[in-house]
Amino acid sequence: MAAAEDDQLDVLPILPSLSLSETQRFYREFLGFDATVFEDHNYLILRRDAFGSPIELHFWLTDRRELCEQSAVYIRGGGIDRLHQEFWQKDRLRVSPILPRPWGMTEFYIQDPHRNLLKFGRVSDESRR
Numbered sequence: 001m002a003a004a005e006d007d008q009l010d011v012l013p014i015l016p017s018l019s020l021s022e023t024q025r026f027y028r029e030f031l032g033f034d035a036t037v038f039e040d041h042n043y044l045i046l047r048r049d050a051f052g053s054p055i056e057l058h059f060w061l062t063d064r065r066e067l068c069e070q071s072a073v074y075i076r077g078g079g080i081d082r083l084h085q086e087f088w089q090k091d092r093l094r095v096s097p098i099l100p101r102p103w104g105m106t107e108f109y110i111q112d113p114h115r116n117l118l119k120f121g122r123v124s125d126e127s128r129r
Contacts, residue, residue: 010056013073017059018114020044026113027057030093032086051079065114072117076105080120084108100124 017023020039027033027046033055037045042061047054055075062068084098087110098108107121 012056012058014058014060015071015073015112015116016062016064016067016114017044017116018062018065018068020059020061022113023059030087030090031110031118033057050077051082053077053079068112068114068116072119074119074121076121078122080106080108080122083120100126 020042024036024039024044024046031048033046033048035047037047037056039045044059045056046059047056049055057073081098084095087093087095087108094110096109098106100106101121101124104124104126105121106124107119109120110118112118
């Protein structure tokens with residue numbers, strides 16, 4: 001992420017998790033999060049490089065499944081086509097097709113084991129014209 005003295009602002013989502021160890025395993029094995037920035041009994045920070053852009057997600061431990069089922073994060077940028085291709089090739093990972101949406105974005109979706117929704121999107125080619 002950006003150094004503290006940089007003018008860049010980062011937005012870092014904090015998602016609920018029913019099991020931090022299960023969350024860590026899923027995001028590492030299936031989504032390529034290879035750096036554990038912080039870990040304790042009720043909080044986890046994971047990071048991966050996505051073609052030159054870092055993605056950092058924070059997780060907090062809960063026992064309320066409905067919080068996970070109602071939580072989502074939107075990851076936007078030009079590299080999502082390559083991410084989709086990377087994820088699509090993994091066995092046992094349910095990845096939606098990547099499709100242009102009526103709101104001018106091309107998107108795909110993944111749910112983690114606790115049903116947090118990960119939405120990946122970029123501006124559609126048609127919207128750039």
